[in-house]
Amino acid sequence: MAVPRVAFVTPGSFAIPSPKGSSVERVIEYLAPRLDRRRFEPRIYGRTGRGLSRVGSLGGVRIERFPAADKKAYVRAVGTAMRKFRPTLIQVENRPLYVLRLRRRFPRTKIWLSLQSKTFIGKRYISRSALKRSLAAADRVLVNSHWLRRTVAEMVPEAADKLRVLHLGVDIDRFRPPDDPGSGERRRRLREDRGWTDRTVVLFMGRLIPRKGVHHLLAILPKLAEAHPDVLLVIVGSPFYGSHRDTAYSLRLKRMARAMKRHVLFVPYVPYTKVPDWFLAADIAVVPSKPGEAFGLVNVEAMASGLPVVASRVGGIVEVVEDGETGYLVNPANMEAELLDRIGALIRDPELRSRMGAAGRKRVEEKFTWQRTAEAWMELYERG
Template sequence: MDIAMIATEKLPVPAIRGGAIQIYLQSSAEIIAESHQVTVFSIKDSSLAENETKNGVHYIRIDEADYLAGLVKQLEAHHFNIVHLCNRPAWIERLKAASPDSKFVLSVHNEMFSESKMTREEGEKCIQAVSKIVTVSDFIRQTISKRFPDAAEKIETVYSGVDLNAYHPAWTDEGGRIRRVMREKAGLNEKKKVILFVGRLSKVKGPHILLQAIPEIAREHPDAMFVFVGSKWFGDDQVNNYVKHLYTLGAMHPEHVTFIKFVRPQVIPYFYTMSDLFVCSSQWQEPLARVHYEAMAAGLPIITTNRGGNTEVIDNGKNGIIINEFDHPHEYARVINELLSDVQKREELGRNGRRLAETKYGWKRVAENLLDAYQNA
């Protein structure tokens, strides 16, 4: 098959500036390209060529300002058997008109079919035009089929994945080495109990609630250290009012908080390896944050919120703990304190998570599921 995979207009592929969709496309495209022709379209970036082939994948990059028009020209000029469009259902009508004989597969990573995003007429036209819809979680699948029942037969959930070779649990030789080096660089001794947050510093991600939980945690575990990895937006270290607020809260507990601004995606796995516990404090109806896959691959116990699709990859008490009272600092403190006090439980959760990642969430499995979707479109 000759396959086009289309990213959104937000970030480039490969995922040099991060982004869940960009990582998803790059990782699955490289495996699919072993047996099919794959072209990935994304926006231009000053550090990437406009047109190149890398790891078997042909990349074409288009000006952000003219992205949709540029995609239309590309599809008019080249016939693809499959056009896989990410997260932009509103573009389907124009792209389908440009390549009417192609089968369109739409992957949905957020609540893109909600009333705030599109009218009923727009949604119905999109659903009629596509051959298949794949969603990153059952939560997203249900948000579509609830509003558009006729779409149900076209939708299937294809969970995202993680590069298992990039993440090294601390109990492995390589993981132990990385943990020692990273902690030395960060000035953290081995006795520190590191709680990791990775993600955008945004109110909907809930880092302020973790910071509010610190006094209760520090009383029981004076060796606890929160490490926040992220910035207000992918690759953007500018400080807005909310981030200033976080820094102010963190400055009240200098012995227990450190902020690491945006880091390259290739470096992210090292922060997981140096940590003891991972927390996803999402406050919004999260589609299913990819940090869960990363934490599992690194063999970290996970604490996450019962929001959106986050719980779909967590077997409560087996590879993580689910918090129902997601906006209560005390609940985070209670669960974090329990796990920090129980080394055996942390290791059990972490090892179960790594096994689950190896079984279900490697990129090979994602690529195979996407290929099945393409072939059945």
């Protein structure tokens, strides 16, 4: 008996595999190869990329790539290619409008929509009527948190019974805590090479955009440095994926940091392959996002690396970080005062950092691995 054929349609924003891809592409890069090939035949459809062939393979999964400058033409090309594959299921990643376009070409095929954020269900990208039609055309809608499930259900109540939560994961073999064999020595060398031997490193990893809240960290840095002269705030990221271009906001952040040069370091966007080392060399991770963060892969990456996480009590983050156990959750209404207090408490108490970091690693191993995500996906499919 033939196994179900599953077509994963990525947005066409970044190629797979690519060190410059966003979290949307990363989900498929890690999920699809983990599906049991005795039960499913996955195939990935994405955009072309420099140095990548038109047809390739990732973990044994076939990838077909198409030009994506014109998104309508991209979806048409993907649709034409999928006719040869004859998928049992088409899963559209984070682009509701693609569901409508593909439904017209595949009226009898099961189509799922997977949402990783609320960005592409907002009015800036899609009208409410088009969103309703898109969700109506989908057989199931996957979301990465209970918060996003509630958000979508409030926007389109008639789609509520189609929504299923599929938490995301992290590669626990790549993101390792410092007490793992070999990781401690690597951490020592990384910190020595970067001149961090006598510093307490507070790490922000992410895009430099207002909703990520980096300005709050820079606002509290003078008081934090006064109380803890060895603190170093390391800000890794740029406004855009795979680019070092500045924006008005990123330039504002750099102006805020001028008076605190000894205590802040900006590191432009780094390839995803290099991200684990930045977590390994740090002491504390901070995620001061504004309301609307659906999940935040950075939280599970930090926890997998044995770091305590100080994050906003918003969106799906509350489903990942356990307040007082794997880190601290801070209230947006009192963001800066609570950031200062919680980060300060962790700087003062290395034992607390170690205990919370170990609890975070354990929580990730139990709940947030890519293998668990794949198993949950397969169970959702087979449940019907």
